[in-house]
Amino acid sequence: MYKIGVIGEKDAVLGFIALGFSVFPVDNSQQAADTLSKLAGDQYAVIYITEQTAAGIEDEINQYRESRFPAIIPIPGIQGSLGIGMQGVKKCVEKAVGADILFRD
Amino acid sequence: MARMNVNPTRMVLTGLKKRLRTARRGHKLLKDKRDELMKRFLEVVRENKTLREEAEEKLQLVHSRFVMARAEMNTELLEEALMFPKQKVELSASTKNIMSVDVPVLEFHTESDDAGDIYPYGFANTSSELDVAIATLSELTPTLLKLAELEKSAQLMADEIEKTRRRVNALEYVLIPNLEETIKYIVMKLDENERGNLTRLMKVKDMMLEQAHHYEYK
Numbered sequence: 001m002y003k004i005g006v007i008g009e010k011d012a013v014l015g016f017i018a019l020g021f022s023v024f025p026v027d028n029s030q031q032a033a034d035t036l037s038k039l040a041g042d043q044y045a046v047i048y049i050t051e052q053t054a055a056g057i058e059d060e061i062n063q064y065r066e067s068r069f070p071a072i073i074p075i076p077g078i079q080g081s082l083g084i085g086m087q088g089v090k091k092c093v094e095k096a097v098g099a100d101i102l103f104r105d
Numbered sequence: 106m107a108r109m110n111v112n113p114t115r116m117v118l119t120g121l122k123k124r125l126r127t128a129r130r131g132h133k134l135l136k137d138k139r140d141e142l143m144k145r146f147l148e149v150v151r152e153n154k155t156l157r158e159e160a161e162e163k164l165q166l167v168h169s170r171f172v173m174a175r176a177e178m179n180t181e182l183l184e185e186a187l188m189f190p191k192q193k194v195e196l197s198a199s200t201k202n203i204m205s206v207d208v209p210v211l212e213f214h215t216e217s218d219d220a221g222d223i224y225p226y227g228f229a230n231t232s233s234e235l236d237v238a239i240a241t242l243s244e245l246t247p248t249l250l251k252l253a254e255l256e257k258s259a260q261l262m263a264d265e266i267e268k269t270r271r272r273v274n275a276l277e278y279v280l281i282p283n284l285e286e287t288i289k290y291i292v293m294k295l296d297e298n299e300r301g302n303l304t305r306l307m308k309v310k311d312m313m314l315e316q317a318h319h320y321e322y323k
Binding site (some may be wrong): 001002003004011012014015016017018019020021045046048065066068069071073075076077078080081085086088089092093095096097102 | 143146147150151153154157160161164165167168171172175183184187188190192193194195196197198200207208209211213215224225238239242243246249250252253254256257259260261262263264266267
């Protein structure tokens with residue numbers, strides 16, 4: 001049975017406890033990176049990570065890009081969206097299509 | 106295009122022709138794979154985009170409620186209220202094969218179906234903002250999981266599309282022209298040998314006729 005993890009600042013992730021997700025509040029990038037590698041080795045299929053935290057550990061996140069699990073999904077933190085999640089989608093499109101065709105305004 | 110370093114013999118020619126046929130076939134198949142992958146990818150990524158917009162918007166709402174709840178309650182009380190979750194999420198993950206890309210499929214079910222069961226605390230000491238935040242978040246769970254599924258699928262498919270495109274291009278612009286060039290070179294070389302041989306035979310015939318009958322073919 002797989003688990004769902006949430007990594008981020010305490011304020012942004014507390015609410016997920018009530019849903020039955022495993023929540024790991026972190027204070028800095030180092031802690032976040034350690035937690036991430038710990039969770040990735042465990043039975044976590046999905047790891048949500050707040051954008052503020054994700055911004056500091058992009059390299060660690062990119063390590064898991066090619067593997068099927070865990071899926072690491074950036075979500076907006078308490079300070080609002082930084083656009084990192086959307087950036088990810090955009091990058092994906094650019095990689096596959098060669099040009100950005102979804103976000104043309 | 107550079108031709109390959111091979112001996113211009115009939116045997117090599119047969120081998121190369123076989124390789125060219127295989128390369129053409131592979132090229133066609135890979136091109137079809139790329140096109141179909143691209144079609145599927147665009148479907149997935151469009152849905153991914155709308156889902157992400159929705160999720161981000163809703164999460165924004167949850168966060169703002171949560172901030173309000175924190176402002177109204179003290180921190181210890183809030184953490185205590187959320188300390189022991191009542192709800193458990195069971196997640197089962199399998200994979201689905203889309204054009205040879207293994208994408209994840211996530212299915213989840215919550216331990217209790219009752220919508221009122223999500224609050225792990227009594228209502229007496231907590232702010233109503235917290236209730237709203239938790240309720241919205243709980244509604245958001247399927248969306249978030251779907252988002253995870255789609256986003257991972259999109260990433261994996263994008264990688265596969267890139268790989269396939271490289272292969273198609275390598276076949277189309279390197280391997281196939283190389284093979285064609287080499288085949289042409291061998292054919293021309295063999296033809297030239299044939300002509301050389303023919304001329305030699307004609308010359309020998311002339312010489313023999315001259316010796317036997319003292320003919321003069323000039």
